[in-house]
Amino acid sequence: MRAWLQHHVLSFAQTLVRLARSPFATALNVVAIGVALALPFGAYCLLGNLESVSHRISVEPELSVFLAGDAAKADIAAVEARLKAAGGVRAVRFVSREAALVELSRTAGMEEVVASLRRNPLPDAFVVTLAASDPALADRLELQFKSLSKVAHVQADSAWVRRLDALLRLGRTAVILLSALLGLALVAVTFNTIRLQILTQRDEIELCRLIGATHAYIRRPFFYLGSLLGLLGGVAALTIVLAALVVLNRDLVQLAPLYGSDLRLRLPNPEEMLATLASSVVLGWLGAYLSVSRHLLGIDPIR
Amino acid sequence: MRAWLQHHVLSFAQTLVRLARSPFATALNVVAIGVALALPFGAYCLLGNLESVSHRISVEPELSVFLAGDAAKADIAAVEARLKAAGGVRAVRFVSREAALVELSRTAGMEEVVASLRRNPLPDAFVVTLAASDPALADRLELQFKSLSKVAHVQADSAWVRRLDALLRLGRTAVILLSALLGLALVAVTFNTIRLQILTQRDEIELCRLIGATHAYIRRPFFYLGSLLGLLGGVAALTIVLAALVVLNRDLVQLAPLYGSDLRLRLPNPEEMLATLASSVVLGWLGAYLSVSRHLLGIDPIR
Amino acid sequence: MAIISFSQVSKRYPGGFEALKAVSFAVEPGEMLFLTGHSGAGKTTLLKLIAAIERPNGGTVLVNGQNVSAMRASAIPYLRRHLGLVFQGQKLLYDRSVFDNAMLPLVVTGQPYREAARRARAALDKVGLLEREKANPVTLSGGEQQRLCVARAVVNRPAILLADEPTASLDAAYADEIMEMFSAFNQVGVTVLLATHDQQLIGKWRKRVLMLYRGKLL
Amino acid sequence: MAIISFSQVSKRYPGGFEALKAVSFAVEPGEMLFLTGHSGAGKTTLLKLIAAIERPNGGTVLVNGQNVSAMRASAIPYLRRHLGLVFQGQKLLYDRSVFDNAMLPLVVTGQPYREAARRARAALDKVGLLEREKANPVTLSGGEQQRLCVARAVVNRPAILLADEPTASLDAAYADEIMEMFSAFNQVGVTVLLATHDQQLIGKWRKRVLMLYRGKLL
Numbered sequence A, B: 001m002r003a004w005l006q007h008h009v010l011s012f013a014q015t016l017v018r019l020a021r022s023p024f025a026t027a028l029n030v031v032a033i034g035v036a037l038a039l040p041f042g043a044y045c046l047l048g049n050l051e052s053v054s055h056r057i058s059v060e061p062e063l064s065v066f067l068a069g070d071a072a073k074a075d076i077a078a079v080e081a082r083l084k085a086a087g088g089v090r091a092v093r094f095v096s097r098e099a100a101l102v103e104l105s106r107t108a109g110m111e112e113v114v115a116s117l118r119r120n121p122l123p124d125a126f127v128v129t130l131a132a133s134d135p136a137l138a139d140r141l142e143l144q145f146k147s148l149s150k151v152a153h154v155q156a157d158s159a160w161v162r163r164l165d166a167l168l169r170l171g172r173t174a175v176i177l178l179s180a181l182l183g184l185a186l187v188a189v190t191f192n193t194i195r196l197q198i199l200t201q202r203d204e205i206e207l208c209r210l211i212g213a214t215h216a217y218i219r220r221p222f223f224y225l226g227s228l229l230g231l232l233g234g235v236a237a238l239t240i241v242l243a244a245l246v247v248l249n250r251d252l253v254q255l256a257p258l259y260g261s262d263l264r265l266r267l268p269n270p271e272e273m274l275a276t277l278a279s280s281v282v283l284g285w286l287g288a289y290l291s292v293s294r295h296l297l298g299i300d301p302i303r
Numbered sequence C, D: 001m002a003i004i005s006f007s008q009v010s011k012r013y014p015g016g017f018e019a020l021k022a023v024s025f026a027v028e029p030g031e032m033l034f035l036t037g038h039s040g041a042g043k044t045t046l047l048k049l050i051a052a053i054e055r056p057n058g059g060t061v062l063v064n065g066q067n068v069s070a071m072r073a074s075a076i077p078y079l080r081r082h083l084g085l086v087f088q089g090q091k092l093l094y095d096r097s098v099f100d101n102a103m104l105p106l107v108v109t110g111q112p113y114r115e116a117a118r119r120a121r122a123a124l125d126k127v128g129l130l131e132r133e134k135a136n137p138v139t140l141s142g143g144e145q146q147r148l149c150v151a152r153a154v155v156n157r158p159a160i161l162l163a164d165e166p167t168a169s170l171d172a173a174y175a176d177e178i179m180e181m182f183s184a185f186n187q188v189g190v191t192v193l194l195a196t197h198d199q200q201l202i203g204k205w206r207k208r209v210l211m212l213y214r215g216k217l218l
């Protein structure tokens, strides 16, 4: 038992020594694994940012219901009741023509235009907030509201909802493509690294077999190597992603005032970082496992 | 001479045989190189698409110059002359208040509003096209035009120009980051593959040294191997990028009608594909060269 | 009971060559004997069957009471821990010192370090390499490397010692010393089986001889 | 003029060990001679200096009229093409057939295939391995592998043949055959230098003997 523990410690130390002995090759490997991990992780972070933005935008799908110019108080109340009774409607807000004009005059460039108006050309309107950002629901309600009496026009932002939906789907497709590709690349890199190590230590493995080393004893250092490479690669990936986000944020800061909003990208939180490290260790171990299963068998004790 | 040529053919054939013998490892390598090449190439293609779009948008930076409601014909002519005389102006187009109203009524949702107007609230205006999409120029001209008599308001789209500029800078930063990272990954993969091959053939190299093989003879097969791996990787990269573009286009087709434009991504042209293949061969050769320079020296003819 | 026993063992290599044909013999515990025969007679093949490096195509190989010919792969390492092996073309590890090479069998079987180091030094001393313990094996001459292989084979005090041409690249003086070492081990109860083509050596030591001719035991 | 001449050659290995000390001798073209001495005496080191595998620390090594001790790295391959080398622990390539192993020196120097194949077969025939030409070297016994190394060394008809313990793992019959081969080569003008610790062999062949003792030529 003590000897077994001693061997675990020893083979871990040996793995470290071995990595330190060829620092250039090790660095290249770590970079390769790091890059392979950094890309899907970075894409995940960006998508997270994008979805939080899109959430803010699309959480409030709205229909604007414009009333006819000659609608009386009673008509307005009737329409409001019908709107509130419709399924899939969360809130109904009345915007009087006066309020709308004030709002319009606040829009950049319209100020002067509004000031030059002799009388208010805008109609009364309702802003209807939908319960869900579902393009089909928006379409259905648009048709339904249009047919109400004294309703002149219904302006749906379902086109926007649809646009955003399609864009996000596009983004998700891209991230899935990227993850699949880089998953493959990651497997290739770790698998080949362990293969290289096995070939380099061929003589040692043959000899250990001959001397009475168990299968577990021979495989152990390779598992350590794979996991360690995974860990280092994970650290490299985190460094790369954090550095990239910082650089991007520097550029975004210049962009933010133009949109009048806080466009800073959120950095990954500690749990996400830990998960990345853990999964990179697991992937490294897996690469080692596949490679060991495939390549150790071919080594016979002696020719 | 004939023997030399024969050896070239022979070592190329041997390289092919060697690759074919370990199809799994070869496939993994090709995939790794292919992915590493595919990402900057794909990003390049996307950026190219983006820039052609942005070109279409930003090629015509404009200022809208609204005249005061009481401007007479003579005032209008005077302003027009001053606008045309200003430096950095390419074209000046007059939009009468009637034309502006017609245009407004064409805008989605405004139709009814316009129809309900008793009289035209819009002022006469000039649309000034600038010679260059330079935010500083736009700012300068905006100030200058504002001070003209009978000019009520100048609406600059320089905010848009700035926004686009910043966005493109962001995109370029991202692509540069990506290319640098994947350049590193590519070097790592080819370098390590050749290192692996050299270690595997260690005995053969030692022996050939002893038998009187020249340095060039020993290095040749590795250069072939590197170039061939690069070529296969390049083909893989092209396949990946083309497949990804086709998939993305499938999604974009759904998006296109929403924007009312042709949002299809342009596929890379034959010259770009050839350039990718050529550069991947060169990169493969380079990886081989670096690896050979570093690792062949360590192999002594005999212990 | 015999510590090694072959009954009707035959070995055909892939390709059809019959390296051993119906070989039967028994070795008593504590015996020392020679295995000889022309080049290609099957000496190395016979030793490989004992160490379970190759499997026979027919017959039974018993070692230490275990049926090696039908052994599970996972049991083989534990069999080999009772064997000391010196093979032709056996490799030293050139990425560590002479001392670490001699330590390897003890490290692999998980011996406590201090005791292991003591035994490794004792083995190196016996083959005259103690003063080179910190050197890299690359720097040893052919004969010195051969002696290091012998030290590595005896360091874990095996019950059975199998050696394939252990004196092949040694001069007479060192060859005698190595043979004395084997004999000393034999005297404390280790079973020793030496394959050699050196008739002089066989003549000098007067032990039982197994003679192979084209895969048959004469 | 001597084909190999050493004058006051000394070799110190990194680490400080003096493997050769002020060694001087000359070998005439067409001579056959033995190099002997105890294990670690410096035999292999001396052969390595001739083939420019190691460089001397002092003195001059002339081979074929060229100063090997001061040769440019790019000229070494062409020197080695005149040498046939059989080294201890020299490797065969296990990823190709016996025939391809024998062909290697001819392929490397770019001989036309047909003539090369003829000569490779002739060499294999001489060492008794022609019928195994399609086999993989892994399947050869220790002695057979040694003979294949000899075949590979002589296949390109070198002017000088250097062999380090070429008969170490061969039985007497094959050892004699190999020596006959070397002698036959010598008779057609090849210079042959054999390092061996086998005093019997030296006694049988009655050639000039260079005797090394702790790096000094006696």
Ligand SMILES: Nc1ncnc2c1ncn2[C@@H]1O[C@H](COP(=O)(O)OP(=O)(O)OP(=O)(O)O)[C@@H](O)[C@H]1O
Binding pocket: C013, C014, C015, C017, C018, C019, C037, C038, C039, C040, C041, C042, C043, C044, C045, C046, C197, D138, D139, D140, D141, D142, D143, D144, D169
């Ligand atoms: N893996 C193998 N595949 C095919 N044939 C083999 C294999 N190993 C050995 N042989 C053949 O079996 C025969 C016996 O081989 P073995 O190595 O046992 O001979 P040996 O008695 O040790 O000879 P030597 O004294 O030359 O080492 C030889 O002819 C050899 O070619």
Ligand SMILES: Nc1ncnc2c1ncn2[C@@H]1O[C@H](COP(=O)(O)OP(=O)(O)OP(=O)(O)O)[C@@H](O)[C@H]1O
Binding pocket: C138, C139, C140, C141, C142, C143, C144, C169, D013, D014, D015, D017, D018, D019, D037, D038, D039, D040, D041, D042, D043, D044, D045, D046, D197
């Ligand atoms: N690369 C090296 N570095 C340090 N010492 C070395 C090196 N190679 C050989 N030696 C030492 O030089 C001495 C002579 O070695 P060499 O191989 O020439 O001996 P040899 O006469 O061939 O012996 P053997 O018969 O055992 O092969 C030995 O003591 C050896 O340990």
Ligand SMILES: [Mg+2]
Binding pocket: C043, C044, C045, C088, C164, D141, D142, D143
């Ligand atoms: Mg043998």
Ligand SMILES: [Mg+2]
Binding pocket: C141, C142, C143, D043, D044, D045, D088, D164
């Ligand atoms: Mg020697």
